[in-house]
Amino acid sequence: MDKQALKKYAIAVVDAMAPELKKISLALHNHPELGGQEHQAARLLTAAAERHGFSIRQDISGYKTAFIATKGDTGPKIAFLAEYDALPELGHACGHNLIAAMSWGAAAALAAVAGDQAATYFIGCPAEETSGAKVAMADDGIFNGLTAALIVHPADNNCIGGTSYATHPLKVTFHGRPAHVASNTDKGVNALDALVLFYQGLQALRQTFTQKTILAGIITKGGLAPNIVPEEAEAKFTVRALSAQYLEETVLPAVRRLAAGIASATGTTVELVHYEPLFKELRNSPRLMELFQTNMTALGEEVIVLKADDADGSTDVGNVSHAAPTIHPDISIGPGLVAHTPDFAAAAGSDYAQERLLVGAKAMVMTAIDLLE
Structure with missing residues (x-):
């Protein structure tokens, strides 16, 4: 069977799975679980994979809700990433x-139509919104040797390309010495003054960088009482x-020097801790982008191609893309939507979005079929 015939077959498989896929989507939507606590979601997805003959490994890279489901062991290794x-x-x-x-729809369809022409991976990746399981999984070599890793994100438009910001969240704590504000004998050492100077200094520091950089934050602890x-x-x-390289080698060392200088000048001490791991920038594979766009067009979809340096947000999919050819396109579930808002949450549970997920599954499996030898 040639690739075009396989694509038609895969589309039919996704259509036949529509009730199952919509049921899974709405079950997750109706029972949201926070990162690392997605026990119900992991059970639901692994049970579906087992019913379709996938072999399951669980408790991956320190995450009990992570899993790797596989079917087939020859041909290109193609992974579909679930969040x-x-x-x-x-x-x-x-x-x-x-x-x-x-x-899941794309993985099941590829396994159904490709037979021994591909090794299909369906990889469950928890905690994208927080610690990012894909970071630890990439460090453990989970994505090494993959021919391709594919994931599609809902959004307001169909888009492909662009990148994401590398990010390494930082907690900064200044330590001083307490005293009563009206004391004549001990004026203390004001840790909040040092932190405010640091916060203000970041605004000037930002102007010194030659690459686009974001330095933003909030004060989470400023003292116990106004008279202390x-x-x-x-x-x-x-x-x-x-880029992760510029972030780690240029930006963060400059931030640390600023903090140390302010601590020295104010008589405080300072502690800097990365409270979440490094998310690397996303590197979209040009070949996979071209294939995906062609397949979206074949499905009657128009796709906006973003410039390579068009960055939006941060994701641990970036770490995957440093280990294997990856794409992370967007699919529209409604105009004017902004992620991380109540409106987006409502749209993700809409009837329209459940239809759109079928398009995303089809485009991914069609792209995977293009990679068959």
């Missing part, structure tokens, strides 16, 4: 319920750049 964690209070306001269903000189002041910052 299924939700956001606090907002639920599936990033549409991970749709991502999980799309990737703050002994400890803490802030959390998102520190981002267009």
